[in-house]
Amino acid sequence: MNPTATALRSGWQRGLIELRQSLTNGADLWNHAFWPVLMLVVTYFLRDVSFGQSGFSVGALALPSILGMNAAMAMVAMSQLLTAEREDGTLLRAKATPNGMLGYLVGKIVSVAGGLIVDLALFLIPGMFLVSGLVTGSLDSWLTLAWVLALGMVAALPIGAVLGSVFSSTRGQGLLMLPILGLIAISGIFYPITSLPVWSQWIAQVFPVYWLGLGMRSALLPDSAVVVEIGESWRHLETVGVLVAWAVVGLVLAPIVLRRMARRESGSSVAQRREKSLRRIG
Template structure:
């Protein structure tokens, strides 16, 4: 199961870098974020002495990592609609192998996207602490824990929505969470009640962990409680991870049981009617 899933994921990941549309998707958003950090690199944040671009860069990493759940959800819904999930269901351990493969491909694509953003951004954004092994270690565990916390949520969302068009319902809530999570502006500049809302969701904690890895110690003064709060970060992301790991397999199994050739045909017919 694991070997088949790994092979499937590796093939999907390789195909995403040989397909023009997918390759454009891998490059467009990371390079757009590079442009954002470039224009913010000399803009100071209040009287802290830190450039806004320096503060924003780690938050963008956290945002992109959390958006992996949207990618997972969109791909699962699309492949449910076109019958890919039905074919996986028909093979021994097919659903488990499918899920492993999807985790491999989405995670691999995310790491590539982050590298496309981070490498040029490190060259143009001043004030980052990337010269120590501790910074990269923090970056690694935060990214790994963040993926475990968000990918199962994406699988659940992909199981709930029955059509790719319905995925648009996810976009606005996700954008709302990003807006209050301190990605593009320190969360301490927001009202207290918005700060509490931000701390419920994993996006804020991913951004905080990334900032603790890449920013100098003095930057902690603009955070809540003037602390990087690593223990709280592990606790909140871990809670989301446990919730997702417990709920996602149950939801996926129930969704797979409802899949049939007739349901796929009905969805395809509705899609054709919309196009027509």
């Protein structure tokens, strides 16, 4: 049997097992629920706040944007998991098996993507009843949401794998959150980007967070809401172009950096990191 096909199949099965475990574990369930509930509270307080003379509430504009933001944050989840499992020796064990790194990476993509879909459903389903003005009765809306989400995950997850290979310790992951939060602030997630300075609009359009939010808004908002967007257009072609570009970068870089990271892993390096962690605790 083809070793690559075997690794892909084992990775798929591993990812499904990890996803099932995360949905039946109390601590993981809390992690799944916390962020959607927090965002629902934020959306609730924004539901009656009008954006200028557009006729739309900030809550209605923010809800699909938050979906896009959460999809982009999958790269942070992937990065944190890779760093943690590098630190505890899981990656070293994967390296020791034939095509183990490929199976490991596929498993992580499956489990993180599945967890993301659960998180988005926990936010979107009650959000549809909480906020008025969304377009959820159209097949086109759901198809647009599906392709934006699928393309967004393909763009975000490999980048997350690249970031996870950069940090040797989970303590360093805090450095990642600061620029991510800054990027969210300028990407028009909680307030339309056209109300922000032009220089910040240009920076935001380089990264996938803005485009995922825009794609989700195009799926769930009526066409009249496009007046609050840059150029008064949903810019689907540009959305596809930017997300595909990030996906290509991630898919090219991820295998390279993961192989290099795996070559540097050894029993002694894992032991040293564990000893440092115990010294910090002590």
